[in-house]
Structures are given as structure tokens and as C-alpha cells.
Amino acid sequence: MSAALGPRSVTVEANGATFSVNPGDTILRAGLRAGIPLPYECNVGCCGTCRIEVIEGETEALWPEAPGLTDRDRRRGRVLGCQALPLSDVRIRVHLETADPALTRPAEVAATLLSTRDVTSDIREFVFETPTPARFLPGQYAVLHLPGISAPRAYSMANVANTEGHWIFQVRRVPGGQGTTVLFSDAIPVGTTITLDGPYGLAYLRTDSDREIVCIAGGSGLAPMVSIARGVAQNPAFDGGALHFFYGARTPLDVCGEDLLRVLPGFSERIRYEAAVSHPVSDVDWPGWRGMVHHLVGERMGERLRDCEVYMAGPPPMIVAALEMLTADYGVDPVRVHFDRFF
């Protein structure tokens, strides 16, 4: 059997909902595009949130060794929805989420690369344009189908929704990483059109909370946190509410983001920025905080953290350390901590 024979039908056992999956597409993304609230976070095989049980029919995994699936999951016949290509019509068993009506249903659109610029020595910004308005919530990401790589890549938007159809990504150069190799080489010159699939992601700005906001960013986690800050600045619902933005960098040369926040109304009054450097280097002066960014957050915010809405994006060790500190040391309710685990 081959996955390329034609669209397959997927039925969700719980409610009988049925949707169609085109050849090469995954059960997860086709389902989300059809408005089925399937559970997920990372979309790229790492987090394991989109596990499903296939009770009828056959699927094939895009990435059979995906770390989101354990040996026990494989023994129990679980597959990752974000990796599963149906080989036949299938029935799946899964616990559906409660859909947030604020979320835009994702869609596949053609996106053309409009411009690029370097943000730091290893983070580059890419502006893609779609013929339709760019609809997403601050903090969400899109899946880009880049030419020459087998699996699509997920990148967070750094901007906010706009009618011009602009999707701005800040991508960190990962040595040897397939996605960045393509994006940082000349393989995708300005004017190239790719397929953009989105928006996705659950670490989006909550507008029904009047709590103070804390953003914790590390590495290329800058983009979604900048998007959150921009969303706060432009939304009257947050009128006057405080936003504390913390950025964790390895060396002083990697510190970034302040210039992007400085232009927002209320910067230095209600919007504050502070960076932590974990590896100070002797030849560059660093007058700021030395150490891990979550320690800086604890030092500056202290017991107030319990009354904050916390957003974070960054490398897995940063996320895990920050999450443990927030919940164990400060008693922050996990439902107040928003992040998509790309691990």
C-alpha cells in the first residue's frame, strides 16, 4: 500500500467526527484544519502530546524514531498524530480538547519571502507574505514547508496579526540543522514561494486575564515572546498592565530583543526588559545579571510570580528549570504558565 493513492478518511471514535487527509499530510494537521480540537503542542514529533490510538486501519510515521513516542507507547499501539500518514481510512481514539473560540483555524497558504535581516550574529529575521491576511494570536507558530528538507519545520511569528499578510519569523542558526541550513543558505532567495501551514500553538496571549505578565525567552524563543509583548502593547484590554520581559543569553554578544521592545508604547514604564548572561566572556564587558535567566526572574519577581500570567519560550533546559522553579518554589498554578514544548 502507498500513502500517495488519494485522500483518506479519519474518524474520531469519541464523537464520530470525520475529516479527510490528503497524501503526504498528517492526521494531526488535517484534523486541526478541519476544526477538530485534537491535542498537540509541538507539531514536530518531540512533545508527545498528540499521541493517538489507531483502532482501525493503518498509518505510517513520517519520523518513526520520533522522541515523543516511548517504547511503551509503541507497545500499546500509540502513534503521534503529527507524524501519522494514513495508509487507509482509519478510526482513531483520542481525548479531544476544548477548543478556544479565539483560535483561528489553521490553513495552508502560499507564502513568498519578502525580505531578510540579521537580528544578532546567529538569529535572522525572515518576512513572508501571504495573499490573505495573517491571522494568528501573539505567541503562535506556523509550519513551513521548505524546499529540499524531508520534514516541515515549526517557527514562531515575532509580529502580530495583520491585514498585509506579513508573517515575521526569527530563526536561530543551528549548526547542521536542516531547516536553518536551507534558510541561511541562498537556497531560498527573496521572492521564493513556499507553503505556510498555520497558525498553530497553545502558548498564545490570554486576553481574559488582568494579571501582570512575565515573558521568559531564551535563544530563538525571542520571537514568540516579542509577539506576546507586541500583542499586549496594542491591545486595550491590557491598558496599563505591567509586562516583565526577561531574556536569557549565553554570552553578552547574544543578548537581544531590547530594541524591539523599546519602540513599544509604555516601554520602561509598564514594559520592562532585563537580560541574563550565563557565560560571561572576559573580553566583553557585561554589567548586567550573570547566571540563568530563571534565577533572574525569581530574584526580580519573587512572591509576585504567584499572581502573574507567565509565557515562556526557549531551549528545553531553560523551560524545565523555569517551570520547576515557578511551580515548586513559588507555587504558581501550572495553568498560568504557557509554553509549547518543542522537546
Add this chain to the structure above:
Amino acid sequence: MFDSLQLESMIELCDVNDLEVGEMRGFVLPNYPPIALYNVEGEFYCTDDTCTHGAALLTDGELDGQDVICPFHDGSFNVCSGKASSSPCIIPLKTHRIEVVGGKVMVELK
């Protein structure tokens, strides 16, 4: 052995014979979050019953050896230590001390 002061703060959950090896059961006690009692190879362990990832009761899932598997996303925790043992769970479960006294399983809730 346990002195009476220690036992005073403990709450009786069930008889040792009420829960067989490999079984688990949820308890809802007034003024406390739901808790789960597990029998792992004859030893009793107790944790919070609510998954730290989503709002699901772990006792609606499965007990596999020392791991309880959440019914929502199939993430798991080691019930002896409370530590998350597979994604998407990261935050550990609260564990509660168990004593077996006179054939009764007692829990200490703080």
C-alpha cells in the same frame, strides 16, 4: 514503630486487602485535592490524582508497573517518586506518605 502522635494526623483510606497488586484507586477527602492510592508489588504509594499537565484524573488511566499513565495524553509519572516519566508531563506529582497499621492503609495529608 509509630507513635500515636504521628498516627493522629493520618487518615484511613482502606484495608490492605481492598486493593490488589497492580491496582489503583482514587479517593476524594473533604478539604483536600483528589488523591490516588497504588499497590505496586505489595507496596502502597499515594500521589495527587490530578495530572500536572492537564485536568485529568490519573486513576482513569492505567497503572503499568511503577508508572501511572494519564488517560488524556498518555504521559506518565513514577508513583513511588512522583517524578514525570514520559512526555508531555514535566512537573512532578505531589506524593503522600503511607503507613500500613493493623491491616489499614493510612495516608498523611499536609
